[in-house]
């Protein structure tokens with residue numbers, strides 16, 4: 001299997017699946033590019049993992065994973081990072097035989113909407129039939145652990161990233177400011193800052209769940225206080241690497257920046273964000289572009305939305321193919337699943353955004369160190385916020 005790394009200077013490499021063999025089965029991430037001398041509390045990483053952890057309520061999978069992280073490399077005797085790669089591992093603790101038997105009972109059947117068919121094409125008989133292997137939502141645990149390290153480093157630079165459910169099962173949250181979203185972050189199971197909409201989402205999703213079906217939605221991720229000037233102009237635009245990171249998460253079917261697809265019905269004069277000067281710094285009156293110009297950050301909040309498809313595993317009977325016998329069959333899986341992925345995907349999206357932004361920050365600092373740009377331009381690039389330490 002190729003392509004298990006993301007990032008260039010700050011880089012994560014992950015391994016692991018949802019049902020590995022034996023006691024030690026789990027998911028791990030190697031994080032490259034961690035500066036030396038940092039005290040990264042284990043609890044900081046754990047807190048990010050707890051956001052993604054299943055079994056927290058009726059809107060997510062009943063799978064009971066504690067997702068406890070252990071740091072197995074990269075911290076020295078003084079308790080600080082040594083500059084060596086950081087190694088993090090999360091063991092699977094809820095791989096029960098009853099569920100393995102359930103997966104085994106339809107191991108040759110492709111689940112509509114899931115990745116079995118394409119995995120058969122690539123790995124044949126050896127394809128992991130239990131819990132979808134690397135195509136499982138569980139694969140994202142290692143991303144969240146690696147992303148937590150990126151978030152920790154970004155926070156020192158005053159950069160905050162938060163994601164929330166903007167729409168689920170057709171119910172939309174009202175428009176809210178960053179501060180209001182932040183105040184109401186994680187106040188309910190689906191993590192929708194509009195409490196009234198969250199209640200309606202829950203009610204509707206539970207109805208859909210009772211029918212053996214699942215619901216989709218939209219998750220918005222905002223990066224606040226990102227300095228202007230991050231991203232490379234051609235193939236490595238920051239908007240492009242963020243899209244790469246987010247599109248690599250299972251169930252993501254669309255990505256928008258700022259007003260996104262709504263730009264199609266706007267006029268140029270309406271969509272353009274007008275610049276103005278605020279204490280000698282260039283700001284923009286609106287943020288239709290979602291914080292990017294030419295794929296490079298312009299100093300405004302980065303605003304990105306992902307369309308999250310309804311969870312593919314449904315109990316409703318659907319057509320399938322038995323890949324062993326090459327016959328058409330029908331399938332209604334009985335395994336555990338999330339009735340909606342929205343309340344679980346936002347920490348994964350935050351993690352991928354954090355990795356992409358930190359990686360771009362490293363590249364920009366490396367380039368700036370040699371570019372010898374005039375003071376005037378360097379000043380404009382820095383963020384208005386002071387680094388926290």
Ligand SMILES: Cc1cc2nc3c(=O)[nH]c(=O)nc-3n(C[C@H](O)[C@H](O)[C@H](O)COP(=O)(O)O)c2cc1C
Pocket residue numbers: 061113114115135136137138140249250251252309311312313336337338341344345348
């Ligand atoms: C956090 C998270 C949890 C998920 N939970 C489930 C689940 O419980 N059941 C399921 O069938 N798919 C789940 N998925 C979606 C599948 O991983 C995804 O649909 C599959 O890999 C196929 O990829 P595609 O949807 O991008 O085509 C989850 C995805 C994420 C990111």
